[in-house]
Amino acid sequence: MNGLMPDLAVARSLQLRPPERRDGAALHDLVAACPPLDLNSRYAYLLLCEHHAQTSVVAESDSELVGAITAYVPPQQPDTLFIWQVAVAERIRGQKLGTRMLQHLLQHCVHAQGLRWVETTISPDNLASHNLFTQFAVRHDAGCTTTTLFAASDFGASGHQAESLYKIGPWDRPA
Numbered sequence: 001m002n003g004l005m006p007d008l009a010v011a012r013s014l015q016l017r018p019p020e021r022r023d024g025a026a027l028h029d030l031v032a033a034c035p036p037l038d039l040n041s042r043y044a045y046l047l048l049c050e051h052h053a054q055t056s057v058v059a060e061s062d063s064e065l066v067g068a069i070t071a072y073v074p075p076q077q078p079d080t081l082f083i084w085q086v087a088v089a090e091r092i093r094g095q096k097l098g099t100r101m102l103q104h105l106l107q108h109c110v111h112a113q114g115l116r117w118v119e120t121t122i123s124p125d126n127l128a129s130h131n132l133f134t135q136f137a138v139r140h141d142a143g144c145t146t147t148t149l150f151a152a153s154d155f156g157a158s159g160h161q162a163e164s165l166y167k168i169g170p171w172d173r174p175a
């Protein structure tokens with residue numbers, strides 16, 4: 001999918017788990033290697049590991065961080081898992097790691113905590129992210145609505161694109 005040979009050995013040996021403090025610096029470096037993600041400070045990623053470990057997930061292979069989803073429950077929306085960033089190391093993209101990490105959070109966070117909605121924001125030209133989330137919704141027969149959360153002007157003169165809000169669910173429907 002990305003033009004590189006997939007590293008099948010890495011994909012097979014992945015362990016998914018909540019992030020810990022020791023992952024903060026590696027999480028920062030993984031996001032730095034995954035444009036177009038906005039890179040935040042090392043301190044911000046340490047805070048995520050400290051405060052939002054139970055709503056986030058990292059994928060590790062031989063002590064190397066190769067994937068992560070950072071997410072939290074917004075204080076004003078206690079029924080919602082808001083996914084902030086999804087990052088997969090380039091060499092193992094296209095092997096469903098993004099999907100596996102979403103599935104992990106669905107099981108260990110959304111269902112475990114009785115949440116109803118999964119939200120994220122996606123910029124208009126991020127086709128990979130759009131496909132990742134819409135396929136996730138389709139696979140689970142969940143609804144998916146989109147609205148504009150942040151207009152480009154909300155980011156000031158930075159040239160940042162608008163961010164559309166994807167709202168997926170509800171997850172508490174009877175089977």
Ligand SMILES: CC(C)(COP(=O)(O)OP(=O)(O)OC[C@H]1O[C@@H](n2cnc3c(N)ncnc32)[C@H](O)[C@@H]1OP(=O)(O)O)[C@@H](O)C(=O)NCCC(=O)NCCS
Nearest residue numbers: 034085086087088093094095096097098099128129131132
């Ligand atoms: C987006 C990203 C996380 C996807 O991770 P991944 O492990 O490769 O995703 P998956 O293998 O689970 O792919 C799931 C679906 O997403 C879609 N997809 C993934 N990469 C794609 C790409 N480059 N172009 C178009 N669709 C893509 C496909 O529909 C795929 O399903 P398919 O393989 O059955 O066709 C990864 O490409 C990445 O880290 N990109 C850079 C950072 C980023 O943009 N993050 C998302 C914004 S928060």
